[in-house]
């Protein structure tokens with residue numbers, strides 16, 4: 001983690017969405033999730049409002065920061081005894097969205113994690129392949145779930161297209177060049193193929209309120225922050241047509257953000273528990289319905305003329 005200090009970082013002079021170079025300081029953030037060193041600055045593009053981390057630690061430093069994150073999840077802790085059906089059910093919304101839009105074919109999940117989305121899609125008749133940054137997690141998906149998963153960063157490995165569907169769950173905010181990633185999706189999709197891009201929503205009220213304390217700011221791993229409109233603009237720039245944008249809520253994210261801001265556990269008091277029941281949990285259900293989800297998920301088609 002020593003390399004993730006600002007001294008190793010470089011200015012990011014160009015916006016991935018609009019190509020603009022003018023930007024204004026927005027907020028700073030610490031690695032509140034893992035407690036790593038450094039303070040990371042985000043600037044807002046003056047032209048399109050996309051946020052980018054600048055200066056930015058090089059990818060190799062961030063690769064280590066991702067590796068440090070994995071022990072937080074149960075695969076790395078040897079507690080992976082959960083029922084696969086229960087694990088798959090966490091992706092039931094996404095599985096349902098894909099299968100009602102596309103007949104079974106070949107699917108690539110970029111940043112596939114432990115592979116349960118892929119397993120769910122395989123059970124729906126799809127031929128699935130995954131790319132996962134973390135070797136240990138990729139090995140889990142291969143050995144325990146029998147999935148075809150290659151370890152490495154998406155820009156380092158062969159994708160092996162064409163696919164009928166490519167999914168990016170929580171990936172686009174992590175890469176140096178989101179435009180290059182979307183272009184690679186285009187190159188590896190069949191005509192009319194479906195691209196799914198899930199990321200957090202920096203335009204949500206919650207993000208605007210918590211800023212650097214927002215759980216999904218997640219410095220230094222998240223180096224881009226999109227709004228619904230900047231995400232769509234990026235996809236259109238790379239010849240995708242958005243057919244749907246879904247919003248999701250999460251009381252977990254709200255509660256962790258409160259902890260980050262005030263520096264102690266939530267819920268800790270009777271008032272906290274009341275707040276959770278009366279405000280936070282209902283808000284996580286309501287806000288996505290009014291276009292204020294903390295997560296957004298774009299379903300788009302490759303456009304060919």
Ligand SMILES: [Zn+2]
Pocket residue numbers: 015016017018019020045046047048049050
């Ligand atoms: Zn811009």
